[in-house]
Amino acid sequence: MTPFTFLFQKRIRGFRLAELAAFFCLTALVLGVYFSKAHAGGETARIGDVDDQITEEQHRVRLLNAELAHLEEPARIERLSQQYLGLAPIDAKRETNSTSLMEIARAADTPAPPAKVVKAATPPKPAPAASEGAVR
Amino acid sequence: MSPVDFHGDYREPYGPLQVWRWLTGRMWSVERAFERAKTSGRAVDDTRLRIFFVLAIFALAFVTLGLRATRAALFAPIEAAGREAAPLAGARADLVDRDGRLLAVDLTHYGLYLDPREIWDTNEIRRKLLPVFPKLAPERLERALHAGRREYLGGGLTPQEMQAIHDLGLPGISFEEEAKRVYPLGATAEHLIGFTDAGxxxxxxxxxxxxxxxxxxxxxxxxxxxxxDLRVQAALQDELLKASDKFGTLNAMGMVVNIRTGEILAMSSLPDYDPNAPGKSPIPNLTNHEAASVYELGSVFKAFTIAMGLDTGVVNIDSTFDVHAPLMSGGRLIHDFDKGDSTLALWQVFTHSSNIGAAKLALMAGPDRMTTYFRRFGLLKAAPSEMYESARPILPRKFDDDTLAHMAFGQGISVSPLALATGYSALMNGGVYRPLTVLKVAPGHEAKGVQVISEQTSYTMLQLMRMNAHTDPRGSGHKADALGLRVGGKTGSAQKPENGHYGKNNVSSFVAVFPTDGPINADRYLVVVTLDSPHATKDSFGLITAGWNAAPTAGAVIDRIAPFLGVQRVITADSPTPNGPGAKPSDIAE
Incomplete structure (x- = not known):
């Protein structure tokens, strides 16, 4: 008896071995598909939740970006900087480039020539401390 | 036997007929096997074979179904699950500036709905809903309460407003998401960005x-x-606002263009409006005068006339014109603002802004050349921009000598400042006419254009512009000569036609280009400022001409935007312009 004919001729409690084998295969297949579907369904739901969260976060990011753009509106920044910091567009004569910075620094370090001493007819009054800087 | 083997190795090609023959042959073979088993007295084998055969077919079908189901369950794409959120109807993409700064955005808002069938206490709805949602008209609420079906009460609710209404816990109230266009910068660049309807x-x-x-x-x-460029836009808008306040203009408008690429870097028109609530602004404020209004722009047109003369070879830069006496044309005398000149070279016609010289040049060239070149510069049609507002010009009914003489210095022809800027771009960029665009041009990409004048003519015009703003002490554009930025420019002051004749008001324009040095096809920027009906001030010595209002405005704009555009100041001994701030009217021609 070949294994093949054994499969069809062997009976267990009246059922052929082949029929039992087919039944177990089918059951395993059904269960496998069921669990796979159930698992996939759970994963899909989780992905959906994450998608919803991403969408929600994207809405919030867009809202924040819009708010940021509103707060950084150039006219508003200019108005506030003038009002609270006294800033203004820089004069063209005070602009320079990086290569000229050394020359500016050198000029600033060079001591100013001493001022000529003029003899006054009357002794000069001591200058207030706050105006000392004005000599330069 | 045939001497020829007709069959040999020949095989019929496979096709549906062959497949069908093979299948029926195999079926017949199986059927014959059953019959053979029957005739040989083994009927049981016959039944077994049939059962086996049916079982095998079913098994094969189940295995196939199982595999397909497993594949579908495990490897189906996520989109198939139907969870991806569909974009809202009418959704629009964000608008950003060339550096990615946000200009316009769709934000999720909520529409409010009411279903009266779910409401048993209508007074509660009236009492609680109206204070929280004041935009809702009581009449509308009443209509919805008696509608007998679900009704839309209003839209544009912010998440906070929606939550406040939701927290009331009222029956019959529901919400639906809807996109609302929001312009976070308010009235900044609103004419360039535009606005949308609720849909x-x-x-x-x-x-x-x-x-x-x-x-x-x-x-x-x-x-x-x-x-x-939002920074450039803000500087332009701010300077225009200052000029508008200072000179009490009816409208003030301006734009900044990269003439190599044709990109519109900034465009502004005053008075302005808030695009988040355009309905609350007066209708005239919604007009983008830069594109949608046409004006007689005056002497700025002389650049086109002179370029035509040079490019056709009718004149050269040293050709002279007798301007000592007014020119009679079309029953009207053509005068020069700068009286006292007798003979002017062509370059002086430009820098002294001689109407007589320009008119004589047009008459020398004739109607064909003039119309051909004005057409090439796009002055005889609406500016070919994406902008829907681009207005068609108002042209003379016929192009005879009289109309040409006046068109030569910008009278009798009305164009939009946008069309003027497009034509000037061609004059200054090496002679290529290309439509100006509101879209960013990718680096390295250059929009196609049409060569309308030679590069040499374009270069000469660039130098003339520089002379007018710097080199020639009597040039009219000195007040635009921002320190070290090599500015060139041309003024235009045209009387406004009012009630069928030219009135006291004027339209002052200044077209500036910088830097004027460097290769002809380098990045170069055009600043166009137009002031409609400016008034005289103490600083302008009572004058309302462009050299005293539009030119300094353009200069202030250039001073502020040059760092953003990467134009370095080159300060030399002759950088300060001879007739800059502090100059008197007698020093400056118009």
């Missing part, structure tokens, strides 16, 4: 010009990038 359809500016593209980009989740 997400562009109504003006880039919103209308790029409507289809914005919808497509929304579907792809990409922003639409404009050529605009």
């Amino acid at each position: 997400g359809r562009g109504l003006s500016g880039a919103e209308k010009a790029l409507d289809a593209q914005i919808h497509e980009a929304a579907a792809a989740g990409e922003p639409v990038q404009l050529a605009m």
Whole structure:
């Protein structure tokens, strides 16, 4: 008896071995598909939740970006900087480039020539401390 | 036997007929096997074979179904699960400037709905809903309460407003998401950006010009990038606002263009409006005068006339014109503002802004050349921009000598400042006429254009512009000569036609270009400032001409935007302009 004919001729409690084998295969297949579907369904739901969260976060990011753009509106920044910091567009004569910075620094370090001493007819009054800087 | 083997190795090609024959042959073979088993007295084998055969077919079918089900369960794409959120109807992509700064955005708002069938205490609805949602008219609420079906009460609710209404816990109230276009910068660049209706359809500016593209980009989740530089736009708008206040203009408008690429970096028109609530602004404020209004722009047209003369070879830069006496044309005398000149070279016709010289040049060239070149510079049609507002010019009924003489210095022809800027771009960029665009041009990409004048003529015009703003002490554009930025420019002061004749008001224009040095095809910027009906001030010595209002405004704009555009100041001994701030009217021609 070949294994093949054994499969069809062997009976267990009246059922052929082949029929039992087919039944177990089918059951395993059904269960496998069921669990796979159930698992996939759970994963899909989780992905959906994450998608919803991403969408929600994207809405919030867009809202924040819009708010940021509103707060950084150039006219508003200019108005506030003038009002609270006294800033203004820089004069063209005070602009320079990086290569000229050394020359500016050198000029600033060079001591100013001493001022000529003029003899006054009357002794000069001591200058207030706050105006000392004005000599330069 | 045939001497020829007709069959040999020949095989019929496979086709449906062959497959069918093979299948029926195999079926017949199986059937014959059953019959053979029957005739040989083994009927049981016959039944077994049949059962086995049916079982095998069923098993094969189940295995196939199982495999397909497993594959579907494990490897189906996520989209198939139907969880992906569909974009809201009419969704529009973000608009951003050339550096990605946000200009316009769709934000999720909520529409409010009421279903009276679910309400048993209508007084509660009236009492609680109206104070929380004051935008809702009581009459509308009453209509909805008696409608007998679900009704839309209003839209545009912010998440906070929606939550406040939701927290009331009222029956019959529901919400639906809807996109609302928001312009976070308010009245900054509003004419260039434009606005939409409640259904997400562009109504003006880039919103209308790029409507289809914005919808497509929304579907792809990409922003639409404009050529605009927000920093440049803010500086232009601020200086125009100052000029408008100072000179009491009816309208003030301006734009900044990269003439190599044709990109519109900034465009402004005053008075302005808030695009978040355009209905609350007076209708005239909604007009983008830069594109949608046409003006007689005066002497700025002399550049086109002189370029025509040079390019056709009718004159050269040293050709002279007798301007000592007014010229009679079309029953009107053509005068020069700068009286006292007798003979002017062509370059002086430009820098002294001689109407007589320009008119004589037009008459020398004749109607064919004049109309050909004016057509090439796009002055005889609406500026070919994406902008829907681009207005058609008002042209003379016929192009005879009289009309040409006046057109030569910008009288009798009305064009939009946008058309003027497009024509000037061709004059200054090496002679290539190309439409100006509100869209950012990719680096290295250059839009196609048409060569309308030679590079040499373009270069000469560039030098003439520089002379007018710097080199020639009697040039009219000195007040625009920002320190070290090599500015060139041309003024235009045209009387406004009012009630059928020229009145006291004028339209002052200044077209500036910088830097004027460097290769002809380098990045170079055009600043156009137009002031409609400016008034005289103490600083302008009682004058209302462009050299005293539009030119200093353009200069102030250039001073502020040059660092943003990467134009370095080159300060030399002759950098300060001889007739800059502090100059008197007698020093400056018009």
